[in-house]
Amino acid sequence: MEAETAGKALMDIALMDRSFKSFDDLKAFLHESGKELELLVYPTLRFGAVFWIPDEDSWLGGEGVHPWVIISNYLPRDAVVTACLRTSSNLRQNIKKELYQPAGVLAGLDREGVILTRIRRPFDVENFRDYRYEGLLPEKWLEELKQHLKPGG
Numbered sequence: 001m002e003a004e005t006a007g008k009a010l011m012d013i014a015l016m017d018r019s020f021k022s023f024d025d026l027k028a029f030l031h032e033s034g035k036e037l038e039l040l041v042y043p044t045l046r047f048g049a050v051f052w053i054p055d056e057d058s059w060l061g062g063e064g065v066h067p068w069v070i071i072s073n074y075l076p077r078d079a080v081v082t083a084c085l086r087t088s089s090n091l092r093q094n095i096k097k098e099l100y101q102p103a104g105v106l107a108g109l110d111r112e113g114v115i116l117t118r119i120r121r122p123f124d125v126e127n128f129r130d131y132r133y134e135g136l137l138p139e140k141w142l143e144e145l146k147q148h149l150k151p152g153g
Helices: 002-016 023-033 035-044 125-130 139-149
Strands: 049-054 065-070 080-087 099-101 113-124 132-136
Touching: 023 035, 035 125, 049 080, 065 113, 080 125, 099 139, 113 125, 113 139
Parallel strands: none
Antiparallel strands: 049 065, 049 132, 065 080, 080 113, 099 113
């Protein structure tokens, strides 16, 4: 529903100014006008949303990217959201303590992995304009994640 609202708002903007020759022109306009975050980023910052975040931004070191799962909803008064790392490394070590997921939970999560709920990091919401959005976890996994995050879960 939020994506539909954002899509409609984008179409309204595009119709108001027909000088956009490409989607990149529209994105540049949204960025310059400050609407990019409001229309494209903030609606995706929900519990269970998965983003590919560069290791340098997540303090993992290295030059790769890893999927991170948001565990707090974005609120306008907040400058950050909290997320947990999802990794396919060291599965045997982490599988009993963390939330295991098979490959394919989302299209881009093509390897089995675990959500390391004990590794939580705050991320500046404005940086999400530069991160690749993978999608929102299916309802089954949202419930599993909620249960796993509960004390003693």
